[in-house]
Amino acid sequence: MSEELTVIGKPVTRVDAYEKVTGQIVYGYDLTLPNMLYGKALFSPKAHAKIKKIDISKAKALPGVVAVVTGADAPWTHGEAVKDKPFLAHGKVRYIGEPVAAVAAEDEDTAQAAVKLIEVEYEDLPVYIDPEEACKPGCVEIHEDYDGYRKAPFMVRGAAPNINEHFKLRTGDVAKGFAESDLILDEKYYVPIIQHAAMEPHSAHAQWDKESGRLTIWVANDAPFRALHEISEALAMDKEKIRFINPAQGGGFGSKGGLKCEPIAVALAFQTGGRPVRVKFNREETFISTLTRHAATVYCKSGVKKDGTLVAREMTIYWDAGAYAEKSPTVCIRGSLPAPGPYRIPHVKVDGYAVYTNKPVAGSYRGYGIPQGAWAGEQQMDELAIKLGMDPIDIRMKNIFVEGDMSYWGEQLHAVGLKETLIKATEAIEYGKKSPINKPGLKIGKGFACIQKPTRSPTTSNAGVTVNAQGEVTVFAGTVEIGQGCNTILSQVAAEELKVPMDKVIMHQLDTDVIPYDASTTSSRSTYHMGNAVRSASIHAREQIMEAAAPMLEVGVQELALGDGKVFAKDQPQQSLPIGEVVKRKLGINGVVRGEASYTYEIGKDLDLETGHSDHASAFYMYATQAAEVSVDEESGRVRVLRMSAAHDVGKAINPLNCEAQIEGGVVMGIGSAIHEELIIDATGKVRNPSFLDYHLVTSLDCPQLIPIIVECHEPEGPYGAKGLGEPGLAPTPAAIGNAVADAIGIRIYDLPLKPENVFWALQKNKKSAA
Amino acid sequence: MKKQLNLNVNGQDYEVEVEANRLLLQVLRDTLDLTGTKEGCSIGVCGACSVILDGRLVSSCLTLAAGCEGKKIETIEGLAKDGKLHPLQQAFIEYGGFQCGICTPGQIMAAKSLLDENPKPSEEEVKEWMSGNLCRCTGYYKILESVMAVVDGKTDPNYAFRKRETTAKIQSLDVYKSVAKTSSD
Amino acid sequence: MEYFEPKSIGDALSLLSKHGAEAKVIAGGTDVMVDIKFKEEPGALVNIKKIPSLAGITERGGSLRIGALTTIRDIETSALVREKLPVLWDACRQFASLQVRNTATIGGNICRASPSGESLTPLLVLEANAILAFSDGERSEPFKTFFQGPGKSAAGAKGLLTEVDIPIPPAGSKGVYLKHAVRGAMDIAMVGVAVMLTPDAGKNNAQDVRIGLGAVGPTPLRAPKTEALLKGKALTAALIKEAGALAATEASPITDQRSSAENRRWIVEALTRRGLEQTWKAATGKEVA
Numbered sequence A: 001m002s003e004e005l006t007v008i009g010k011p012v013t014r015v016d017a018y019e020k021v022t023g024q025i026v027y028g029y030d031l032t033l034p035n036m037l038y039g040k041a042l043f044s045p046k047a048h049a050k051i052k053k054i055d056i057s058k059a060k061a062l063p064g065v066v067a068v069v070t071g072a073d074a075p076w077t078h079g080e081a082v083k084d085k086p087f088l089a090h091g092k093v094r095y096i097g098e099p100v101a102a103v104a105a106e107d108e109d110t111a112q113a114a115v116k117l118i119e120v121e122y123e124d125l126p127v128y129i130d131p132e133e134a135c136k137p138g139c140v141e142i143h144e145d146y147d148g149y150r151k152a153p154f155m156v157r158g159a160a161p162n163i164n165e166h167f168k169l170r171t172g173d174v175a176k177g178f179a180e181s182d183l184i185l186d187e188k189y190y191v192p193i194i195q196h197a198a199m200e201p202h203s204a205h206a207q208w209d210k211e212s213g214r215l216t217i218w219v220a221n222d223a224p225f226r227a228l229h230e231i232s233e234a235l236a237m238d239k240e241k242i243r244f245i246n247p248a249q250g251g252g253f254g255s256k257g258g259l260k261c262e263p264i265a266v267a268l269a270f271q272t273g274g275r276p277v278r279v280k281f282n283r284e285e286t287f288i289s290t291l292t293r294h295a296a297t298v299y300c301k302s303g304v305k306k307d308g309t310l311v312a313r314e315m316t317i318y319w320d321a322g323a324y325a326e327k328s329p330t331v332c333i334r335g336s337l338p339a340p341g342p343y344r345i346p347h348v349k350v351d352g353y354a355v356y357t358n359k360p361v362a363g364s365y366r367g368y369g370i371p372q373g374a375w376a377g378e379q380q381m382d383e384l385a386i387k388l389g390m391d392p393i394d395i396r397m398k399n400i401f402v403e404g405d406m407s408y409w410g411e412q413l414h415a416v417g418l419k420e421t422l423i424k425a426t427e428a429i430e431y432g433k434k435s436p437i438n439k440p441g442l443k444i445g446k447g448f449a450c451i452q453k454p455t456r457s458p459t460t461s462n463a464g465v466t467v468n469a470q471g472e473v474t475v476f477a478g479t480v481e482i483g484q485g486c487n488t489i490l491s492q493v494a495a496e497e498l499k500v501p502m503d504k505v506i507m508h509q510l511d512t513d514v515i516p517y518d519a520s521t522t523s524s525r526s527t528y529h530m531g532n533a534v535r536s537a538s539i540h541a542r543e544q545i546m547e548a549a550a551p552m553l554e555v556g557v558q559e560l561a562l563g564d565g566k567v568f569a570k571d572q573p574q575q576s577l578p579i580g581e582v583v584k585r586k587l588g589i590n591g592v593v594r595g596e597a598s599y600t601y602e603i604g605k606d607l608d609l610e611t612g613h614s615d616h617a618s619a620f621y622m623y624a625t626q627a628a629e630v631s632v633d634e635e636s637g638r639v640r641v642l643r644m645s646a647a648h649d650v651g652k653a654i655n656p657l658n659c660e661a662q663i664e665g666g667v668v669m670g671i672g673s674a675i676h677e678e679l680i681i682d683a684t685g686k687v688r689n690p691s692f693l694d695y696h697l698v699t700s701l702d703c704p705q706l707i708p709i710i711v712e713c714h715e716p717e718g719p720y721g722a723k724g725l726g727e728p729g730l731a732p733t734p735a736a737i738g739n740a741v742a743d744a745i746g747i748r749i750y751d752l753p754l755k756p757e758n759v760f761w762a763l764q765k766n767k768k769s770a771a
Numbered sequence B: 001m002k003k004q005l006n007l008n009v010n011g012q013d014y015e016v017e018v019e020a021n022r023l024l025l026q027v028l029r030d031t032l033d034l035t036g037t038k039e040g041c042s043i044g045v046c047g048a049c050s051v052i053l054d055g056r057l058v059s060s061c062l063t064l065a066a067g068c069e070g071k072k073i074e075t076i077e078g079l080a081k082d083g084k085l086h087p088l089q090q091a092f093i094e095y096g097g098f099q100c101g102i103c104t105p106g107q108i109m110a111a112k113s114l115l116d117e118n119p120k121p122s123e124e125e126v127k128e129w130m131s132g133n134l135c136r137c138t139g140y141y142k143i144l145e146s147v148m149a150v151v152d153g154k155t156d157p158n159y160a161f162r163k164r165e166t167t168a169k170i171q172s173l174d175v176y177k178s179v180a181k182t183s184s185d
Numbered sequence C: 001m002e003y004f005e006p007k008s009i010g011d012a013l014s015l016l017s018k019h020g021a022e023a024k025v026i027a028g029g030t031d032v033m034v035d036i037k038f039k040e041e042p043g044a045l046v047n048i049k050k051i052p053s054l055a056g057i058t059e060r061g062g063s064l065r066i067g068a069l070t071t072i073r074d075i076e077t078s079a080l081v082r083e084k085l086p087v088l089w090d091a092c093r094q095f096a097s098l099q100v101r102n103t104a105t106i107g108g109n110i111c112r113a114s115p116s117g118e119s120l121t122p123l124l125v126l127e128a129n130a131i132l133a134f135s136d137g138e139r140s141e142p143f144k145t146f147f148q149g150p151g152k153s154a155a156g157a158k159g160l161l162t163e164v165d166i167p168i169p170p171a172g173s174k175g176v177y178l179k180h181a182v183r184g185a186m187d188i189a190m191v192g193v194a195v196m197l198t199p200d201a202g203k204n205n206a207q208d209v210r211i212g213l214g215a216v217g218p219t220p221l222r223a224p225k226t227e228a229l230l231k232g233k234a235l236t237a238a239l240i241k242e243a244g245a246l247a248a249t250e251a252s253p254i255t256d257q258r259s260s261a262e263n264r265r266w267i268v269e270a271l272t273r274r275g276l277e278q279t280w281k282a283a284t285g286k287e288v289a
Helices: A017-021 A057-061 A108-116 A174-180 A224-235 A262-269 A283-289 A328-336 A370-388 A392-399 A418-428 A486-498 A526-553 A579-587 A656-675 A733-745 A756-770 B024-031 B087-094 B104-117 B123-129 B141-151 C009-022 C032-038 C072-076 C079-084 C086-093 C106-112 C120-125 C224-230 C237-250 C261-284
Strands: A037-043 A049-055 A065-070 A099-105 A119-124 A163-171 A183-191 A203-209 A214-218 A242-245 A277-280 A296-304 A310-322 A347-356 A442-454 A460-468 A473-477 A505-507 A560-563 A566-569 A572-578 A592-600 A621-633 A639-649 A705-711 B002-009 B012-019 B050-053 B056-059 B072-074 C002-004 C023-026 C044-047 C057-060 C063-067 C129-134 C137-142 C147-149 C160-167 C174-180 C191-199 C206-214
Touching (some): A057 A108, A296 A370, A310 A370, A418 A639, A460 A579, A526 A592, A579 A592, A621 A733, A656 B141, A756 C261, B002 B024, B012 B024, B024 B050, B056 B104, B104 B141, B123 B141, C009 C129, C106 C160, C174 C261
Parallel strands (some): A037 A277, C023 C044
Antiparallel strands (some): A037 A099, A049 A119, A065 A099, A203 A214, A296 A310, A460 A473, A560 A566, C063 C160, C129 C137, C174 C191, C191 C206
16 A cells, blocks of 8 residues: 555554553463462472482372472473473472472462472582583583484584584684784673563463363463474474463563473473462572573684774684573574674684573573673774774774675675664764763763674464454454563554554454464564564455455445545545445454465575575664763772663664664663673572562663664565564663773773672772782 | 451452461452552562552552551552543553553552652652662653653643453454464474 | 560560560561561561550650651651751661662661661661660660671560660761662662761861761671771871771671672772761861862
8 A cells, every 4th residue: 555654653652551551451470260279389409410309298298289290290391492391300400490399289378388398309410600611521411311302403512511502603714814904802701691580470370171181371471382382292282282371471571482380380280180270480489490691701803904994703602501402502593693793794703602501591582692792792893993093983884784785694684774873873972072071080981882683584473353343453463462562563553554543453362272373472573574464464354345345335446445444435535434334244243354464584595504604594684773871980880871872773663652662671671781780690500699689670760861763774574664673772782881881991891790899890900900 | 377357448448368477469469359569579679569558658568468457558450530540540651651561550659659749759859769660671761751741741631541442352263273373493 | 377466565575575586576577578478487476566656756855766666768758867867867768669668667677687777877876775675674775785796686586676766966967878789779788888977166177977887797887996097187088098998997898699898898998988078078068188
């Protein structure tokens, strides 16, 4: 349709607003099912140990206890890329926090009391905390049966112990590149483990109906179809026998895909005579037993010419996978591949290793490996510029990807709005201009960072759109509303294509019995993939309505148009019918027009396992630049972010208000990861700060002035030109702040977080070496 | 040890019998089914469980239910009156002051307790007052904007957010399996 | 768990002597409820919130008396406290969140006897006394000896803190509480420093200086050597630098997940210096020369 857009591009308010501001909406952990039991798990207190004996007799005898299960009752394993994770520990434990046994009881207190009565005898095994240590020759394999596990075909097993994935990127000849360089920098960077800390802790409900053989799982999971697939594979159960229903989800950021509470709930549900079981983790359990973001050690070596031209970049990245593979192999691949940054570099070598350790499981996290690579690469860009006496903007401008560039992974790039983001973000904080703030003991600095982010590809989204005789539109989409606003975006798409008011569009609840397949709500893929699917399904429905309306209005289909919920003749707009009326006349009062569509972005060749090359690694790329102004207290080392701009190439802002919201949220989450967030794990594998008291989320008082900037570089394949936006707000934030801190104090800090004590010691060390 | 309690929640009296160690949060959510009040951290840090107790903002996850007898308890469920949203609720919608929504009831109750005491706070006062309400999604800016919109009288006076009709939960239950359940797993 | 709501101090004391170590006193409950949930449930919970007249702030004969059940928020918003005891006011406003300040009581914060407890170092430098009730009578205990270790105090298992008696410092005395934490709100202090300075009549010298150090020892501490160094002198940059360094030696911090001991000493040094600068300026109108 060539008509003007009516709701696309408008800052419409969210469709889930009323239920959320009134507290009526029911989240996963709010859900109470009739006759429900309460499940609680026993978590391993050992980071690596054999289980010698489990005695559940006392727990079973406690009045009110209905079921007690251990690994013996749940002999199944699951995992997205590697089937390495037992529902409940099988014979050994691999991290502190691993579920070992579980109880279902009439109430939560009884379940908890029973858990305490379970006796387990362990025999200690060596504990590996550092991934570089864990892959040294002679180390014990944390997964001694690794070679026997079922694995995804793209995986490359490393040569050393405990490596579950070795990603290789080989372009040109780095040795030659370094030989031709005028300046070479080689540094080691570190990014610690952090956690998603979605405000709603994890929970899952499960019910097993023996008669029908059906297993129903209610869970706020952001990839219900994949979870269904994993459960079905693990239990060798027909997919049609399994049903996932999504209550509302209170945040995710990558933590709620995969299986967390689900296996525990399922293991219990088989033993309760058909009664549903709820397994609800508290905050501490969520910290130790769900998911974390990979710590990464990044070795980064760059060679440049005197004029700032990048010649070679070599990176070796150790991704700390924790005790199970989860999404480590794909984080390793998709985080390592673009780690050298959004630059033209002739000679590139990257080795990414995902390594098992005896720590909580690491997996997907908003940004999917990009923040770790950017922390190293973007700080090194600044250091190169400073050493060359160049402006950090100029060195990037010289090398930055532009339209049509050939990337170092062999893909020609299009829709590259990076340059504009760089200009706009740096202008917004007056980069290069000295701050007027002048307070003794307080240093002010500015810095910025650029990123590129691919999306998981290829993937599929299906959608259905119905129009009933009342003119109401229902969208059947498997994208999960996790807070990001997808229900609003997808409603806008349907409203646009069917030209109905927004309040005529309803998103159907996500239920795998009803909703067609969608890959996942991850990787910033939904607006693009599901947006395309809903758009096509809406068009499919629209075409049926137009065809039905043509004889009713006695004009040809070509002469018809839609507007304000009506079909009308283009040259005689007064000759019109409400779309509901068309449906009614055609199909009766209970009639429904059904549109459906499937969208898959076909990539070209798969990634070459030896070179990491692909002529199409991602459906689209997101580009962003963020710039920060910070103050550093020279005595305490405390960093404060004063203002931060964030310019993002979104392709097309389907909802500018929501774009801003995504950017702001990502930036502030990134600030936490830059200046104080870190999951502290001691040498025994124990998390020392599993609470919101000592794991420091940003508060309203730490929040700087935010300047979100939307850049629209039309993506031809995206719906209305749109790309994704969920993740990139976080990704360049730590690197931008790191560059700003270095600008403020003249000292480069290579390890995150930039918490007061770490900055303090950097300042002290510098004082000493100066003296 | 069970205890008989009379609680006044949002102007309504409830008689409940609960264990002496029960928290106000548990009684609201589990006994009275008022799940609008959320649990985020269980230790009084995140503010998701904020309710107003005799005019004061408290963390209901740290408040013993037994101690609330005879006090007035206000929760998010009591804010909209006669189908009309409280100005703060409206502002949070208009200015995008929420995303996932878990912290939202607590944020709104915190803002309400502030405006009850001081209808014209400065931005700094709002930030300070609400610093015990953590949010992981929004980055706080739009929350601040929402509260300031009420302070500055910038909300739309003609705003009528209709509760979305759900009549269209139609005869769809087996409609969409017809689309191929492609899997790229 | 048994639950009691005594209506008088006498009733509370007899419950405490009856249940002994099994009993736990609860006031605001912001600490106790967390323990009950995640550590151990006591045999008996004695909720003293319903005992009348244990809350309130009154001025009496050169002292402010603050009832044990007075909330931190009531102290923070008391004009009397802000005027007469600025160091205590300053600490109370930096105490956890509003939600917690509305619930937590000063008695609870004191009896918790955590080295990082926000109100504790101000009470030390104010040379306040705890009024304790026992079954055999009432006694006044200076806070200097009241705190005996993390979670341990002179109230023991059978005593009840009823009031805090705070001598009002001389007019012209100024105080600040400086807190070192990771973020802007909702944090436990890695280091807390309370400084109170009273100038002489001509505002030329520090007639009295008191320094309290929090989270750097098993109990909140005073820094007597540092105080002695400063007494009677005009504060200069060189002097406060020396004072900061000396205060750091008077701290005995440990290393934990929040901070290393060594870093805590450095912060003590910096905050002592800043506290002295600020109180000197407030008390004399002059910058530290």
